Amino acid sequence: MFICRFRAIVTFLALVCLTVAAAHAQYNPPASYYNSATGTGATLKSQLQTIVSSMTGINYGNARYSALATDADPNSPNKILLIYNRASVAATWDEGATWNREHIWPVSRLGVGDPSNSTTSAASDQFNLRPANPSINSSRGNAPFGTDSKTGAYGNNGAYFYPGDADAGDVARAQFYMATRYSQLTLTDNTPSGTQMGDLSSLLNYHFRDVPDAFEQRRNHAIYGLAGENSPAITNSYAQKNRNPYVDHPEFVWSVFVDQMNDSSISIQGGTSTGGGGSALDLDFGRVLVGAAVPANRSVTLNKAGLDGTYFQVTPTGNATSSLTGRYNAFHNSTTDSKVVSIGVTGGTATPGLKNGQVTIDNLDITTQGGLGVGANDANDVITTKLSVLDHANPSFNGVSDVNHLAYDFGTVALGSAAPVFSFDLFNLGANSGFTAGLDLDGVSGAGNVAAFSTTLASFTALVAANSNNFSASLSTSTLGAFSATYTLNFSDENLPGAASVAPLTLSLTGMVAAATQSADFNNDGLVDGADFLVWQRGFGGAGGAPDGDANGDGLIDAADLVIWKGQAGAATVVATTVPEPQAVVLAIFMAASAAWSHRRTIRGIVREQIGVLSEY
16 A cells, blocks of 8 residues: 555656646647548548557556546646546545546446456546546446536436536547447437447537537546657656547547538628638728737627537638637537637737738538538638738928928019919828828918918828829019018828827928019119219118118118119119119129219219228128
C-alpha cells in the first residue's frame, strides 16, 4: 500500500509541472493518425476500429493513477475534476474515500466480467473510466443515459441518468468510442439489454449540444500520451496510446451512428446565395483616420436549415476576426438552429491602408446522400470584411508640392476700371493613393483691407485626395488707395472617426487703385512747372489731394506723384488716360523738358535746388 501511494505522489509531482506547461497547448493527433479513415457509415466505423485498436492497455489497478494525468484540474495542479458534478478534489488515491472509478459503460453491460486490479480489458479502458464522487457513482448504478431534451444538473431521470450539462457530450462521445472499439457493444434507442447502452437519440443530442471543451480535448491527448501535430505530449506513465476519434472528429458521429443523409444546410443571414447551399456576406467597416479606434464588431447570424445536427468549422484569414473559430462548433440536433457570431477587424489603425479578410464557415458533415446543398454537399459560407484606414488630408495651393502660402499683387489699376481677377486652386495632396482622407474647408478669416477685395472662397467638404477646387479673388476699383489683406484658410479631415484639424493655408493680396485722370498742375494755373514741383515738395510724405501734390489721386503725396510731374513738366495741363508705373527720378530729363520755356532759367534754378533735397531720399 505504501509503495502504491509513493508511486502516485511521485507521478503527481511530475505531472504538476507538465500540466502547467501544457495548459495552453493544442491537443491535435498526428497529421497521419486518421489517414486510413476514408469511408462512411459501417466502412468508416470499421476503419476507426482498426485505428483505435492499436493501443497499449493498462490494468484496472493502474487506471487509478492515470487520473492524475488525464483528469487534472487546469486551475489547481494538485487536484482532479470528477465526472457529473465537476468537483475539484485532491488527486491522491485514498482507497476510494474521496473518489472512485466510474464506468461510463457499466461493467455489467461490457460482457467481460467484473475486473480485478490486474485485469486489462474493456473494463480498464481509460476512455470509459472517470473519477467520480462515490455516492453519485452509486446513485447512477448502471442506468443508461437519457432523455433527449433533459438539461441542467446531473441526476436520475426515471429509468435514465442525466450526466449534467458539463459532461453530457463527454459521456456521449465515450459511449460512441466504446461502441466502435469493442465489437460486442452497441447503442440502442430502445431499453438497453445485454451489452447495449443508450439511449442513442439522447446521446446524439448531447453530442451536438455539448461540444468537446478544452478539458475533454486535453484528456483525450493525455490518454494518448504521445505528441500530435503541433501538440506536445502530455506525460502519462499509463498512456494508452490511442485516441477517441469522436473527440478529434466529432463530424464522424452522424455517418457512423445514424445514416448518410444528414440534411443540415448552413447559411449567413442577410447573405446572398452562391449556389450549392453556400452564401456570402460583405461587411464594410467603413473608413477611419490613422490612430482612430477600430470600429466595433458586427453581429452576424448563422442559420442551420434541416433538423439534423452538424459540426462546423470557422476559419478567419487576413485581418478578419471571429468570436467562433476552429472545428468545435455545432448546431443542435432534432431542430433548426442558429448562432450569433461576432465578426471584427484586426491589424490596428497605426498605418494607412486596407485591412481586409475573410471568415469561412464549413459544414463538416461527411454524408453525401442527402442531396445538393446539404451535409457534405453544403458549400462553404464566406463573410468578407474590410476597413479602410486613411492618412490625414493635406491642403496645398499646388497639386505637386506642399505650398502653404500664396501671395498675389494686382499692381496699380485705374479707379472705376474693370476689377482685375486672380484665379487659384486649392488641392488635397494624396500621398497614399486611395487612402487619404477627404479635405474640409471649415472657414476663412481675413485681416487688413478686406473690404477692398472679394473672393469666391466658401466652405466645402470631403475634397477627394489628388483633386482640387478652383476659386478666384478680385480687387475693387471703387476706392482710391493702396490695399493689402491676408486670408487664413482653416481645414480639417472629412468627418470620419479620428478626424483632426490640419495645417491652415494663408493667402495674401495687394494692389493699388489710382485715379484714371492724372495731372501734376497742382496750382491749377494751366502749366506743369517748377511751381507745381514746389507744391509737391511741401506735401511730400503726407496725405492730401491735388492742391497738396497728389497727382495720381491715391490720397498720398509720394514719389509716384513726382514721376507724373516729371512726365508732364514743361507742358500745358495734361490729362493722363493711363496709370504709369513708378520710375526712378531722372532730373536731367526734367531740365531738358523745360528748356523751351521763356522762364527756363527760373525752373532750372529750382530743379537744381531740389537735386540736393531729392538726393536725400
